[in-house]
Amino acid sequence: xATTTKRSWAEPYKIKMVERLKTTTxxxxxxxxxxxxxxxxxxxxxxxxxDLLTDSGTSAMSDYQWAGLMMGDEAYSGSRNxxxxxxxxxxxxGYTYLIPTHQGxxxxxxxxxxLIRQGDVVPGNMYFTTTRLHQELAGxxxxxxxxxxxxxxASLHPFKGNIDLxxxxxxxxxxxxxxxxxxxxxxxxxxxxxQPIAMENLRSVHELCNSYGIRIILDATRAIExxxxxxxxxxxxxxxxxxxxxxxLCSHTNGCTMSGKKDLLxxxxxxxxxxxxxxxxxxxxxxxxxxxxHTYGGLAGRDMEAMAIGITEAVQDDHIRARIGQVEYLGDKxxxxxxxxxxxxxxxxxxxxxxxxxQHLSQDQFPAxxxxxxxxxxxxxxxxxxxxxxxxxxxxxxxxxxxxxxLVRLTIPRRVYTQAHMDVIAESAASVYERRFDVKGLAIxxxxxxxxxxxxxxxxx
Numbered sequence: 190x191a192t193t194t195k196r197s198w199a200e201p202y203k204i205k206m207v208e209r210l211k212t213t214t215x216x217x218x219x220x221x222x223x224x225x226x227x228x229x230x231x232x233x234x235x236x237x238x239x240d241l242l243t244d245s246g247t248s249a250m251s252d253y254q255w256a257g258l259m260m261g262d263e264a265y266s267g268s269r270n271x272x273x274x275x276x277x278x279x280x281x282x283g284y285t286y287l288i289p290t291h292q293g294x295x296x297x298x299x300x301x302x303x304l305i306r307q308g309d310v311v312p313g314n315m316y317f318t319t320t321r322l323h324q325e326l327a328g329x330x331x332x333x334x335x336x337x338x339x340x341x342x343a344s345l346h347p348f349k350g351n352i353d354l355x356x357x358x359x360x361x362x363x364x365x366x367x368x369x370x371x372x373x374x375x376x377x378x379x380x381x382x383x384q385p386i387a388m389e390n391l392r393s394v395h396e397l398c399n400s401y402g403i404r405i406i407l408d409a410t411r412a413i414e415x416x417x418x419x420x421x422x423x424x425x426x427x428x429x430x431x432x433x434x435x436x437x438l439c440s441h442t443n444g445c446t447m448s449g450k451k452d453l454l455x456x457x458x459x460x461x462x463x464x465x466x467x468x469x470x471x472x473x474x475x476x477x478x479x480x481x482x483h484t485y486g487g488l489a490g491r492d493m494e495a496m497a498i499g500i501t502e503a504v505q506d507d508h509i510r511a512r513i514g515q516v517e518y519l520g521d522k523x524x525x526x527x528x529x530x531x532x533x534x535x536x537x538x539x540x541x542x543x544x545x546x547x548q549h550l551s552q553d554q555f556p557a558x559x560x561x562x563x564x565x566x567x568x569x570x571x572x573x574x575x576x577x578x579x580x581x582x583x584x585x586x587x588x589x590x591x592x593x594x595x596l597v598r599l600t601i602p603r604r605v606y607t608q609a610h611m612d613v614i615a616e617s618a619a620s621v622y623e624r625r626f627d628v629k630g631l632a633i634x635x636x637x638x639x640x641x642x643x644x645x646x647x648x649x650x
Contacts, residue, residue, distance in 0.1 A: 200511045201505075211236065211238065222562050227648065231644070237565075239568070240602070242571050244603065245448060246450035247602040248605060250455065254454065254499060254502075257494040261489055261491025265485070266485075270491070271287075271484040271485060274287065274497040277501060282409065289460050290487060291486065291487030292449075292458065293459040294459075295459060297320050299472050305370050306328055310332050310368055311331050311369070313335075314351070314381075315381050317375060317379055318642070336352070342529070342531040342594060347418075347533065348385055349378070357372065361401055372403060376411065377418070381535075382540040407438075407444070407445040409452075409462075415536070416431045416432075417536070443465065444465070447462065452503050454495075455496045515601055515608070516601050521534075522615035523539060523619075526618075529542040537600060540575065541597040544556065546622065547625055549626055552595055555574070555578055559629070560628075562647075570613070570617050576594065578645060629649050629650050632650055634646045
């Protein structure tokens with residue numbers, strides 16, 4: 190009887206240009222992280238060897254995208270690149286109206302200002318930093334209605350981004366549907382480890398919200414990756430294309446905010462897409478105040494063209510299979526060495542479980558922040574904290590929020606690094622893990638008012 194051997198896969202592209210990376214000594218890295226206040230966001234890019242800080246705007250554009258930059262129509266109003274982008278958003282995402290923004294948080298700002306009133310409650314499948322802040326600044330309060338498994342890094346639930354329907358209905362009944370401007374659905378869920386939401390779950394959420402007359406606004410930043418997970422894990426979708434699954438996913442929502450800097454393979458750009466004409470009219474009025482004309486929204490024509498082309502490339506099955514495959518490769522390497530990570534491996538990153546990594550450090554000692562700093566010192570790999578620092582403080586009490594997950598995100602830019610880079614990352618994580626009990630915690634020395642993880646500074650305890 191013939192046996193089936195798992196075959197190797199390769200990226201569906203070839204490299205035709207390279208960028209030189211700087212290598213540094215351990216002594217230089219110690220000095221650099223001290224100068225940065227042990228915050229990897231404050232490191233100079235030139236001092237970083239492998240940059241896993243984010244996948245936002247860090248992907249490599251294709252030859253077609255670079256060619257598209259030369260076709261930028263830089264008219265102040267009515268750029269043909271806007272209409273190309275609008276056409277592709279309608280085709281692949283299915284929304285009627287488009288408002289370009291400089292990036293995703295521009296879209297979050299617009300929809301929050303338009304829909305949220307003081308005292309409103311916005312349920313969602315786990316918070317995201319900028320999304321929640323915009324909701325709070327508009328007068329709303331975020332309510333987490335994600336399933337319990339999402340808060341357990343060891344759970345193997347295939348769709349840890351799912352919404353708990355009982356939790357959601359409880360929030361609706363206790364707050365009153367009139368005080369819920371929309372349900373905020375992320376696909377995938379960044380803070381849970383890049384975990385997807387199932388189509389069946391989103392369909393049920395849509396039916397429940399419809400019964401109460403409540404909108405659903407999708408964070409579609411990594412919805413293409415979510416569509417791939419549905420194809421791979423959910424019954425009835427294995428023979429469907431990622432593009433068709435994406436369209437169906439969006440059909441269960443009323444609009445979306447989008448950072449094109451992730452799925453869509455561009456260095457800058459985003460949009461708000463909506464089906465409601467009245468919301469669209471308000472958004473295109475407000476965007477003029479905060480971003481620019483409604484046909485460019487803070488972007489050059491060339492940026493919109495690159496994003497329009499990026500949509501067509503990102504939904505290709507061979508592209509997304511290789512993109513997720515590289516993330517899974519790193520996850521497998523880490524698991525082979527017994528390093529604690531969030532399971533299952535998510536879409537855009539592998540998340541180290543800093544609680545289990547540094548069991549001798551309390552959450553008040555910022556273990557994830559310390560782990561990100563140690564990785565940089567070990568190898569020049571820059572990662573980012575996703576734990577108590579990112580969670581910030583409760584605006585009512587001023588006390589730290591204490592999330593169940595204390596993570597370090599190893600975020601893989603698209604089409605940038607090779608498998609050899611993944612090996613270096615895994616070896617560095619193993620090196621830090623071996624000496625984990627020698628690592629000390631951190632204390633905050635400077636804390637900005639908003640989104641402190643970007644600019645806070647620390648010192649060793």
